[in-house]
Amino acid sequence: MSSLDARLGVLRGTAAPIPHNARTLAALTANPSCERRSLLDAAGIDKDALAAHLDLPRPLRKSQLALDYGIAFERQVTAQAGAPLVPLLRQALSLSVPEVSYEDVNSVGSDDDTSPLRLRRVHTRSRIRRAAHGRSDPRTLLDHPVLRLTVAGHQAYLEPDVIAFQREGVFYVVEIKSFPVIHGQPDPIKATAALTQAAAYVLALRELLAEDGLPPERVSDTVVLVNPRNFTRHPTATPFSAHKQIKNLSRHLGRLRRLPELLDKVPPDTTFDLAPGPDQKPTRPRGELVAALATVRPNYTPGCRHHCDLAFHCRTEARNQGKPAALGTAVRDDLAGIDTIATALALTDGHLHPSRSQKDLTQALRHAQRIHADLQTDTA
Ligand code: SF4
Incomplete structure (x- = not known):
């Protein structure tokens, strides 16, 4: 250790x-x-x-009902070794998917194993490497792969509820979500959140393949979301470009403070x-x-x-x-450089003399105070 x-x-x-x-x-x-x-x-x-x-x-905290619904939907889509998924992927990616080899990595190891996560990560890596190199029996659908991603200079394990799907040498991340797609449109906020999450798996898969010198293009920017269609429990698969989310996440991860620095404090x-x-x-x-x-x-x-x-x-x-x-990001950003609300108030009412860097902000605060006072006089 x-x-x-x-x-x-x-x-x-x-x-x-x-x-x-x-x-x-x-x-x-x-x-x-x-x-x-x-x-x-x-x-x-x-x-x-x-x-x-x-x-x-x-x-x-999600309600138990919502959790149960999500689990039931995922089980429905991955039942019979992922059989319901195949026609959905064929349609979403316009690919011929004649047959698949499915494996649920969750079944590797046992509850008694002291490090099932590491074991499943090793298993995932070996399966994905075999698939990437086109060796015999490449797994085309790998359910619940365990991946690793460098976060703040530290190796973090990811245990996604997703499926890594390989076709024609390119891996796709397939994510099953229980929010509905209504008339072809998912809730934009939920879809963006799902794509941001999927972006983490894309980066982790790329990191894994990079260990073998394989290029990032071997993992597609296209993420397939599988959701209930309209108000039914019938699944539908929609391809989305997660390019923006992958770029953003990659940039943010690169900026995260290194762990040893944080621990030192x-x-x-x-x-x-x-x-x-x-x-x-x-x-x-x-x-x-x-x-x-x-x-x-x-x-x-x-x-x-x-x-x-x-x-x-x-x-x-x-x-x-x-x-x-505590008053919101807009107030925090407007008061950049001032640590507390009490300081801002003291600068505004003249109890505190502004430093050089606080002069502009103090003027703005006093101006806002005058407008506020005028408005109060007008409405009195
Ligand atoms: S500041 Fe926000 S993100 Fe950080 S620990 Fe508190 S609640 Fe969580």
């Missing part, structure tokens, strides 16, 4: 690591400046469990361990956990509630500290 892994293990404590998934990667890129999230995700810490222990609302004995008791319930005093979280710099924005389990904790913290971001 490397010293980096050992250090991340201390942060995580006794809990098993949670691997990155496309959702966490998409979230990282949604808020790349958040060191707190970067570190928690790199250590594989269960943020939902932290939020539950802190008794916070959990904005990302955290006191060495910091841990987010929930210290489960014999009944598996956390015993860690909440105050200690809050203090541990405070050792890593957040970057709260109201958008956090769409992608991070800790959003309500970070929002309260930002409000208590009077951070401009």
Whole structure:
């Protein structure tokens, strides 16, 4: 085990690591400046469990009904060794797909295995390499492959609910999603989120093939989304270009702060361990956990509630500290260079003398205050 892994293990404590998934990667890129999230995700810490222990609302929790529906739809599409998928792919990619060889990588290893994720990654790599080199029995449909992607200089495992499909030497990422496509149109926000997630798998597959010196073009920018059609449970497959999402994600990943740098800023004995008791319930005093979280710099924005389990904790913290971001990204950006709302107010009403770099902003704030005062006079 490397010293980096050992250090991340201390942060995580006794809990098993949670691997990155496309959702966490998409979230990282949604808020790349958040060191707190970067570190928690790199250590594989269960943020939902932290939020539950802190008794916070959990904005990302899906209803059991929605989860069950998603699982049932995925099972329906991949039933009979992926047979329902073949005609959909043939139609979506205008390819002849006469026969397929299907394998569910989930079935590799066992629950008793101490490292099933690594084992499945090794298996995935061997299968994809064989397919890429056109060796005998190349698997054309590989369900639940385990991939690896370099995130902030660290190798993160990805366990996607996707299928890697190879045809004529090119791999395609096929993602099954339970939101509907109505009259050929999916919800644009959901489709973009799905393509951003798929972009992570495209990059991970490219990384894998690059180990063999194979070019990135061997993994297509075209991603196939399989969704329920209209208001039925009948699946339909639609090809989308994920070129933009792949480019964006690649750029964001390249910008993420390196892990060793982040770890250097955290006191060495910091841990987010929930210290489960014999009944598996956390015993860690909440105050200690809050203090541990405070050792890593957040970057709260109201958008956090769409992608991070800790959003309500970070929002309260930002409000208590009077951070401009608590009022929204527009206010934060407008007040760039001013740390707190109290400072902005003090500059506006003249209680604080602006530094040279704050002069323009102070003028703008005072101008806004005058307009506000005039409007109040007019409406009085
Ligand atoms: S909620 Fe907190 S930890 Fe999560 S991304 Fe936002 S600032 Fe970072």
